[in-house]
Amino acid sequence: MLRTRFPVPTQKDDPAEAQIVSHRLMLRAGLVRQASAGIYSWLPMGFRVLKKIEDIVRAEQNAAGAVEVLMPTIQAADLWKASGRYEDYGLEMLRITDRHEREMLYGPTNEEQICEIAAEFLKSYRDLPKNLYHIQWKFRDELRPRFGVMRGREFLMKDNYSFDVDAAASRLSYHRMFLAYLRTFQALGLTSIPVRAESGPIGGDMSHEFVILADTGESGVFCDRGILDHPVPGPVYDDPEELQRIVDQWTGPYAATDDMHEPERFEREVPEERRVEARGIEVGHVFYFGTKYSEKLGVVVDLPDGSRVPVEMGSYGIGVSRLVGAIIEAGHDDRGILWPASVAPFQVGLANLRQNDPACAECAAAMYDSLTGAGVEVLYDDRDERAGTKLADLDLLGFPWQVVVGPRGVAQGVVELRARATGESAEVSPEDALQRIQGA
């Protein structure tokens, strides 16, 4: 992609309204633009990141056996009246009236809607289990939106819903999603910690929040170092015993955010040298809620003995748009963003420091062609800008690799290849640069 075709409104100055680093960097790097409080437009660069995260989440959901659907953003109030939540949900729910004076709402979540859909095709125990997900915009009219996309009113979320014949089967679904989350966050380049969450209406041990570590995170995290040392398991979704073992391994050691933290227990259970106190950001939530919605919305199946029971359900959320901010919180320095390769909008930022120099232009164009020809995503800064401007932009935008073409190197037949995260740099031939990038 040529920078001259790809609008990236970067800014040198910090916007006054942005308090936390990810919000500042997202505005400075031209990823988003605020439309209203807690509502953002996604500009080209931010949109690419959002889509990459979405794709990774989708791939892991599919691998775990979930099936994608797409439900609407606008829902009928009648549905919510059936579950009793229309009154309960309060002012966070954005209520809308259409031209026929019909009460509608912009969905803050989709339990009711998925139940209505599932009731269509779940008739028998033989139709179970099922696990459906969608990735859709939600709206919660927060009292106080803040922190940019981290706490917006409109946000993109992956939510899925499991349907099982009984509690034991539902536990297996829960375990599958638990593993899917560990794998998803790893694939996003993050370190995640499952922490016990406020138990749902059913109680028990089936509610966890997934927190990713970031120095500037909003929540305090207290855990046993053992959790951080576990390797993330492979996709063993079809092995119930192994899944149970994995969940036990990850939920056994102490882990809590500050709202659920019990200092005495922490000190009693975790040896001093293994105690970790860090900051984190909540990016996912898995929980089991039994028959709460299936009962009220009539998602019932016949059992072999002819009796009829409501299905056991769980729901599982990942804040996709929030993750863009969270990933920046987890990876940045004083010059800009440090994207993990898996979600970087481009793998390579190519900067030609002397656009109007024919030799440089030729070298940069050749470098661009060989990278794109090899299937590498590269943003070529072909603007007629000064070296400092381009280099500062490269750092701000945070591409994992920087390839710098300038008159100094071109005279020797080399380009400068730099790794954004480590700052390591080498003067290499264009061919070597391509090879090193491909080999990484």
Added chain:
RNA sequence: CGGGGCGUAGCGCAGCCUGGUAGCGCACCUGCUUUGGGAGCAGGGGGUCGCGUGUUCGAAUCACGCCGCCCCGACCA
């Protein structure tokens, strides 16, 4: 929703107290000189001063009302 603050050019701000028809830096446009870490000089374009009402000969400035945005708190993916 309670408490606090701010709305002046795309971004950051001054001007307001003490009314006289809008200014600075960055960004943008033109030219020249520059050219490996956000250049220099010269010239230039861009603003319903958030909106409304009022006071006044005259309002960015004073008064009242409204709207928007930000921060702290309670609440949350």
